[in-house]
Amino acid sequence: MKVFTAVTIVLCMYGASLAAVSYDAGTLTLTYNDPADLDAVIDPIGLADVQREDGMTKGAFQALNPQVIGFNTYPAGQPTVNLGKVVAKYNAADTVTFTFPAVMYEWPGRTSSGRKAFSGTLDNHYFSGRESFVGATSSWFDATISTGTGPGVTAFGMCVHGRDNLPTSASQALFSLSDGSQATVNIPEFGQGKAVMTIFVGYQAPAGLTINQVQVLRLGGGTSYLGIDDLAFVVTPEPTTLGLLALAGLVAARRRRA
Numbered sequence: 032m033k034v035f036t037a038v039t040i041v042l043c044m045y046g047a048s049l050a051a052v053s054y055d056a057g058t059l060t061l062t063y064n065d066p067a068d069l070d071a072v073i074d075p076i077g078l079a080d081v082q083r084e085d086g087m088t089k090g091a092f093q094a095l096n097p098q099v100i101g102f103n104t105y106p107a108g109q110p111t112v113n114l115g116k117v118v119a120k121y122n123a124a125d126t127v128t129f130t131f132p133a134v135m136y137e138w139p140g141r142t143s144s145g146r147k148a149f150s151g152t153l154d155n156h157y158f159s160g161r162e163s164f165v166g167a168t169s170s171w172f173d174a175t176i177s178t179g180t181g182p183g184v185t186a187f188g189m190c191v192h193g194r195d196n197l198p199t200s201a202s203q204a205l206f207s208l209s210d211g212s213q214a215t216v217n218i219p220e221f222g223q224g225k226a227v228m229t230i231f232v233g234y235q236a237p238a239g240l241t242i243n244q245v246q247v248l249r250l251g252g253g254t255s256y257l258g259i260d261d262l263a264f265v266v267t268p269e270p271t272t273l274g275l276l277a278l279a280g281l282v283a284a285r286r287r288r289a
Contacts, residue, residue, distance in 0.1 A: 052104045059115030059135055063100065066122055070099035070150065073263050074190050078154060079147040079229050081190060086204065086216035087233035092188045095235065097263040102158055103151030105139040114138040114158050121266055125181030129174040129262065134163040136259070145195030145228070146258030157192070157260035165246050171199065171255035172247040178266060183209060183241025186265035188233035192258035193222030200251030206234050207244040222253065233263070 052068055054061050063069060073093055074081050081089055098121050113135040120126045139155040140146060148156035163170045172191075176184050187206070193199055204216040216234055221227040236242050249255055 054112060054138075056112065059113050061114060061117045061138060063117075063119040065120055066098070068104075069119060069121065070101045070103075070261070071096075072150075073097065073099055073188060073261050074149045074231065077148075077150055078156075079149045079190075079192055081149070081231040082229045083219075083221070083227045084231045084233070085218045087188065087235060089188075089231045089233070092186065092231075092233040092235075092263060095186050095265045097186065097188065097265045099150075100262040100264075101150045101156070102138060102140075102148070102260060102262075103153075103156040105153075105156065107153075111137045111139060111141070111159075117262070119264075121264075122181075125178060125266070127176065127178045127181075127184060127264055127266060129176055132163045132173050134161050136161055140258045140260075144197070144256075146192045148258070149190040149192070149229070149260040157258045160255055160257040160259055162255035165205075165248055169249040169255055170246055171202065171249055171257055172204075172245065172259060174246075175244045176242055176264075182266055182268050183243075184264045185241055185267040186233070186235040186263075187242050187245055188231060188261075188263040189259055190261040191221075191230050191232065192260070193225070193228045193230075194254055194256065195223050195228065197254040197256075198222040198224050199253040199255070199257065200249055202247050202249050204232055204234065205244075205246045205248065206236070206242050207246075208236055209241045209243060212240075218247065220251075220253070222257075235265075 115135045117129045137159040140157040140159040142154040147154045199222045202218040206214040
């Protein structure tokens with residue numbers, strides 16, 4: 032059996048910086064080391080297209096100018112790896128981290144049972160869910176979200192592909208917020224035998240609040256082994272930072288006019 036301790040995929044050369052996505056087998060961490068590694072469009076026309084939108088429409092979420100983790104760089108011929116954490120550098124200094132529960136997900140996704148990526152170039156350019164539990168309730172997605180010293184995540188979205196051999200019952204997405212409250216988005220059933228196979232789930236926190244955790248609970252029977260792709264997030268700077276950015280823009284504009 033082959034053991035892979037690390038996978039590094041070089042994406043592109045941008046100026047003097049090298050944009051790369053790396054995977055560390057010791058910590059089960061997939062890292063997007065440069066903002067250039069992230070996408071700007073949720074579910075572009077390609078391998079699979081969203082059929083239903085729950086919580087927010089994809090268009091409304093896209094209007095927030097999100098950054099998107101596309102999972103599109105897994106090299107051909109390598110084995111599937113466990114995925115316990117995803118770290119994305121979203122600007123020159125700051126990162127957002129999605130930490131999954133002990134029952135890890137798998138990257139790249141398995142292409143059996145009709146699941147496909149929503150972007151990228153290959154069907155398996157996504158990650159596969161595994162069933163975990165919140166109390167005694169089955170969960171098909173669970174991620175704690177942190178941004179270190181940077182401002183928090185104010186909006187979160189993801190694309191989900193059901194299986195064509197098993198349905199997923201109605202679910203609830205629970206968004207834990209920075210003030211201790213919790214918001215809920217209802218997700219009708221999808222997958223085998225249903226009218227909908229592919230969905231987008233999105234949520235924007237109220238002004239002044241950030242999202243600390245996202246859990247999706249399956250309320251009935253069916254499968255939790257789903258294809259999850261295009262994790263989209265919005266990080267809103269603090270008001271002081273926004274003021275500094277506005278001031279910098281004003282100074283730059285005056286210099287251009289001078």
